Amino acid sequence: VTGTMTINEIGSFFIGGRVANLNGLPPKEARLTTGSPAIKLDLSGDFDVGQMYVQYVKVVSPRARYPLLMWHGGGSTGATWETKPDGKPGFQMFFLAEGHDVYISDAVERGRASWARFPEIYTADPIFRSKREAYELFRLGPDASYNTDPALRTTYEGLQFPVEAFDTFTKESVPRWNSNDADTQKAYDALVQKIGPCVIMVHSQGGLFGFTAALHAPDKVKAVIALEPAVPRIDAGEPGLAALEAVPHLVLWGDHLVGPFWEPFTKNVCDYGQILRNAGATFTEIELPKENIHGNSHMIMMDKNSDQVASLIQKWMIANHLMK
Amino acid sequence: VTGTMTINEIGSFFIGGRVANLNGLPPKEARLTTGSPAIKLDLSGDFDVGQMYVQYVKVVSPRARYPLLMWHGGGSTGATWETKPDGKPGFQMFFLAEGHDVYISDAVERGRASWARFPEIYTADPIFRSKREAYELFRLGPDASYNTDPALRTTYEGLQFPVEAFDTFTKESVPRWNSNDADTQKAYDALVQKIGPCVIMVHSQGGLFGFTAALHAPDKVKAVIALEPAVPRIDAGEPGLAALEAVPHLVLWGDHLVGPFWEPFTKNVCDYGQILRNAGATFTEIELPKENIHGNSHMIMMDKNSDQVASLIQKWMIANHLMK
Numbered sequence: 091v092t093g094t095m096t097i098n099e100i101g102s103f104f105i106g107g108r109v110a111n112l113n114g115l116p117p118k119e120a121r122l123t124t125g126s127p128a129i130k131l132d133l134s135g136d137f138d139v140g141q142m143y144v145q146y147v148k149v150v151s152p153r154a155r156y157p158l159l160m161w162h163g164g165g166s167t168g169a170t171w172e173t174k175p176d177g178k179p180g181f182q183m184f185f186l187a188e189g190h191d192v193y194i195s196d197a198v199e200r201g202r203a204s205w206a207r208f209p210e211i212y213t214a215d216p217i218f219r220s221k222r223e224a225y226e227l228f229r230l231g232p233d234a235s236y237n238t239d240p241a242l243r244t245t246y247e248g249l250q251f252p253v254e255a256f257d258t259f260t261k262e263s264v265p266r267w268n269s270n271d272a273d274t275q276k277a278y279d280a281l282v283q284k285i286g287p288c289v290i291m292v293h294s295q296g297g298l299f300g301f302t303a304a305l306h307a308p309d310k311v312k313a314v315i316a317l318e319p320a321v322p323r324i325d326a327g328e329p330g331l332a333a334l335e336a337v338p339h340l341v342l343w344g345d346h347l348v349g350p351f352w353e354p355f356t357k358n359v360c361d362y363g364q365i366l367r368n369a370g371a372t373f374t375e376i377e378l379p380k381e382n383i384h385g386n387s388h389m390i391m392m393d394k395n396s397d398q399v400a401s402l403i404q405k406w407m408i409a410n411h412l413m414k
Numbered sequence: 415v416t417g418t419m420t421i422n423e424i425g426s427f428f429i430g431g432r433v434a435n436l437n438g439l440p441p442k443e444a445r446l447t448t449g450s451p452a453i454k455l456d457l458s459g460d461f462d463v464g465q466m467y468v469q470y471v472k473v474v475s476p477r478a479r480y481p482l483l484m485w486h487g488g489g490s491t492g493a494t495w496e497t498k499p500d501g502k503p504g505f506q507m508f509f510l511a512e513g514h515d516v517y518i519s520d521a522v523e524r525g526r527a528s529w530a531r532f533p534e535i536y537t538a539d540p541i542f543r544s545k546r547e548a549y550e551l552f553r554l555g556p557d558a559s560y561n562t563d564p565a566l567r568t569t570y571e572g573l574q575f576p577v578e579a580f581d582t583f584t585k586e587s588v589p590r591w592n593s594n595d596a597d598t599q600k601a602y603d604a605l606v607q608k609i610g611p612c613v614i615m616v617h618s619q620g621g622l623f624g625f626t627a628a629l630h631a632p633d634k635v636k637a638v639i640a641l642e643p644a645v646p647r648i649d650a651g652e653p654g655l656a657a658l659e660a661v662p663h664l665v666l667w668g669d670h671l672v673g674p675f676w677e678p679f680t681k682n683v684c685d686y687g688q689i690l691r692n693a694g695a696t697f698t699e700i701e702l703p704k705e706n707i708h709g710n711s712h713m714i715m716m717d718k719n720s721d722q723v724a725s726l727i728q729k730w731m732i733a734n735h736l737m738k
Contacts (some may be wrong), residue, residue, distance in 0.1 A: 094474055096420050100507070101497040104585035109545070111562070120541060121592055122488050123619045123644050127678045129551075135544030136562050141585040143493060150418055164446055167526045169467060173425040183424070202491045202525040204588040207542055217444060218531055220459025221433070227453075238435070238460050261428040261465040264528040268445055295447045320447050354451045 095186065098148040105284060106198070106277030107141030110211045139211050140273035143168075143202035144281060146193045147182075153189025153414055154407070156287045156312050160194045161278065163294025164320075165219045165266050167201030168194035170293060174392045175255035175262070181291075181391040184400040189413075193285065197299070198274040200264050214269035221260050228388040229346045230256065246346055248385035250393035259392065275299055282307045289412055291315040291403075293391065298322055301339075301362070308333035313412055315403055316341045317390045320355070321362040326369070334371040338410045339363070341375045342399065344386030376402070419511065422472040429608060430522070430601030431465030434535045463535050464597035467492075467526035468605060470517045471506075477513025477738055478731070480611045480636050484518045485602065487618025488644075489543045489590050491525030492518035494617060498716045499579035499586070505615075505715040508724040513737075517609065521623070522598040524588050538593035545584050552712040553670045554580065570670055572709035574717035583716065599623055606631045613736055615639040615727075617715065622646055625663075625686070632657035637736055639727055640665045641714045644679070645686040650693070658695040662734045663687070665699045666723065668710030700726070 115133035122129065145168065146157075160181065162170040171182045171194050186192055196203040199212070206212050225236035225243065230251050235244045245253050278299045282288060289312050292300035297319020304311040305322075308330055319341060324331070341363070347356055363373040378386050378399065386393050393399070407413055439457035446453065469492065470481075484505065486494040495506045495518050510516050520527040523536070530536050549560035549567065554575050559568045569577050576583075602623045606612060613636050616624035621643020628635040629646075632654055643665060648655075665687070671680055687697040702710050702723070710717050717723070731737055 094420055094422055096418055098418055100424075100471065100510075101503070102493055103497060103501065104493075104582060107585055109562070109581075122541065122590070123592060123595070123622055126619075126644055127675055129675060131541060132544060132547065133542070135546050137542060137544060138581075138585045138587065145496070147424065169426055169428075169526050172469070173427060177427070179425070186424075196526065201528075202493050202520065202586075202588070204525075204585070207540075207589075216531075217446065217455060218457070218461060220456060220461060222459050223456065238433070257433075257462075258428060261431055261462045261528070262526075263462065264526070265531075266446070268447060271447070295450075298447055320450055351451055351453060 096150045098150045100147050102143065102145040104141050104143055106273070106280045107138050109136050110139045110206065111136050112207070112210055115210070137206060137211065138204070139206040140198055140270075140277060141203060142198050142277035142281065143196040144193055146191065147186055148191045149186060149189055151189075152191050154191070154289070155412055155414055156289050157285055158185055158190040158192050159281065159285065159288050159290045160192060161290060161292045161296035161300050162197065162200070163296050165263050166293070167196045167262065167264055169201070169262050171391060174252065174396065175259035176252035180396060181400055184397060188404055195281065197296075198277050199267055199270050208267070212267050212269055214267045216265035216267055218265050219263050224260050224263060225256065227351065229344065230387055233349075246385065249387065250385040250395050251387040251389060252392070252394055259389070271298065275302055278303050279306050282310050286310060287312055289313045289315065289407070292319055293317045294388065295320050304334060304337050304339075305330040308337050311337055313337060313407070313410060314339045315406070318343060318388050319359060321358050324362065324365060326365055328365070331366070331369040334366055334369060338372040339366060339374065340403070340406050341373070342390060342403070343375065343377045344388060344390050345379050345384055374406075420474045422474045424471050426467065426469040428465050428467055430597070430604045431462050433460050434463045434530065435460050436531070436534055439534070461530060461535065462528070463530040464522055464594075464601060465527060466522050466601035466605065467520040468517055470515065471510055472515045473510060473513055476515050478515070478613070479736055479738055480613050481609055482509055482514040482516050483605065483609065483612050483614045484516060485614060485616045485620035485624055486521065486524070487620050489587050490617070491520045491586065491588055493525070493586050495715060498576065498720065499583035500576035504720060505724055508721060512728055519605065521620075522601050523591055523594050532591070536591050536593055538591045540589035540591055542589050543587050548584050548587060549580065551675065553668065554711055570709065573711065574709040574719050575711040575713060576716070576718055583713070595622065599626055602627050603630050606634050610634060611636055613637045613639065613731070615641075616643055617641045618712065619644050628658060628661050628663075629654040632661050635661055637661060637731070637734060638663045639730075642667060642712050643683060645683050648686065648689060650689055652689070655690070655693040658690055658693060662696040663690060663698065664727070664730050665697070666714060666727070667699065667701045668712060668714050669703050669708055
């Protein structure tokens with residue numbers, strides 16, 4: 091936040107996880123760092139797996155009723171909510187200034203949460219996102235618009251993503267696995283139990299965990315706010331569905347949602363919302379272009395108009411009695 | 415910080431790094447997350463490597479002359495300086511309250527800085543620290559004192575590390591490589607150039623980079639404060655040595671520094687200090703037990719008496735004209 095603000099506490103903690111024991115790996119002689127004595131490393135032993143990192147900033151006299159938990163998307167860390175790639179304040183800053191206590195996590199396997207040896211503990215290989223994939227999948231431009239040379243890249247007309255900062259943005263990208271969802275959900279569920287009544291904001295893959303967290307703890311999760319989210323697969327018989335009546339859901343969509351990835355992705359959310367509405371829940375989808383807000387990428391919270399989108403969310407929170 | 419404090423800004427950025435291009439890896443079909451459409455992943459392409467993550471909290475009207483940069487040790491991230499494993503405020507909190515702007519980084523390959531594919535980009539394998547290694551190498555107890563069962567672990571008498579939080583502490587551990595020191599140094603040097611005049615506080619492996627950063631930018635680095643640091647290998651002809659006359663160095667040591675790892679480790683620092691003193695620099699080593707402060711582990715900033723140690727550092731900073 092630029093501009094003086096009074097805070098009550100800054101802190102962090104780790105939550106969730108279990109211990110994995112590895113046996114029978116051969117010891118290895120190595121120097122841990124240049125010039126340090128060589129030591130015999132025992133590759134076997136006890137290792138932590140499945141834990142998550144959470145950092146919080148608490149304001150003095152919060153105006154929000156509940157803490158706001160921000161859950162990043164796949165291939166990201168909590169940095170996704172902080173200062174934007176162009177150096178401007180992001181969603182963390184915006185919602186702190188609006189009087190929310192903000193909890194930002196690094197999910198299992200990402201960032202400060204750490205990751206575990208594969209294939210011995212994690213069963214899959216890590217997936218690294220290339221700069222081309224980030225550029226085109228996140229809809230800065232159409233297929234084949236990325237080029238190693240920034241001068242030769244093309245963008246969608248009216249794009250809101252600060253494309254001049256794209257090569258800074260991709261430094262935030264971290265590897266991911268598609269084998270750890272159960273551990274990740276468990277850690278997020280533990281976080282909700284620890285914090286108590288809260289509002290969850292998710293981006294992209296984070297939706298999988300945020301929507302499920304609401305199903306698992308409809309007494310604790312007071313709302314789910316989702317930016318272009320993935321959704322869990324459920325049907326009308328899903329346990330916990332009826333209790334979602336008291337948990338309003340908001341979904342926001344950016345621009346240019348076409349092609350073989352985004353069309354089924356948005357369809358899944360549409361189906362999910364219908365199941366929730368049939369069960370009596372409030373599930374609101376807002377397509378920003380239909381509100382005359384054009385050019386948003388998949389990274390809505392980093393786009394140049396992020397304050398405008400955050401204001402729209404804040405208004406929805408006021409309307410849904412989430413502010414004091 | 416518990417207790418109201420007024421801050422000017424919270425933010426983060428990425429610094430350093432370069433682009434590596436991978437070619438000829440076979441494409442792979444994968445779902446990025448449960449239920450999401452399968453996409454063809456191109457494992458080739460442009461990838462970021464060598465960048466670092468930095469998060470800062472700036473206080474209103476700093477009483478310190480220069481920002482304080484905190485650089486973690488090997489196998490750690492910036493979380494090392496935040497809330498301690500027992501939930502008590504750590505060094506970040508202490509020095510913010512004393513009026514320092516605090517910049518905490520995740521070094522290259524660690525935490526939010528991300529890491530790159532091996533062996534295609536990083537040339538070595540990652541090194542994972544077992545819980546036994548953390549327990550015994552960090553001197554919570556002597557050799558063979560660790561046990562998977564917490565009830566069967568033994569500790570040094572009078573140990574300051576909050577051993578009841580050991581199984582929370584090890585969740586902070588991240589993999590490391592011993593092949594990336596050049597990239598790491600480059601990113602730290604870029605950080606010093608970006609921030610300008612600053613004080614660097616390092617822990618363990620961070621010493622390698624912090625001492626070298628002072629040699630590379632003696633005009634910018636106003637002091638180096640080192641907790642049980644590793645040191646670079648230099649000799650009396652090292653370029654930049656003479657300019658360190660204006661850069662006071664403080665080294666702190668905990669308790670139980672015996673055995674085949676710690677004896678050469680401390681000897682290296684002693685030799686390094688002598689080279690600096692011969693060149694006219696101030697290089698002060700404090701063994702905490704000789705100051706009647708007993709029981710400190712390698713993780714001094716997480717020990718129960720961390721405020722006592724931080725106060726000693728703060729006094730040294732006052733004496734060295736680093737406060738206004």
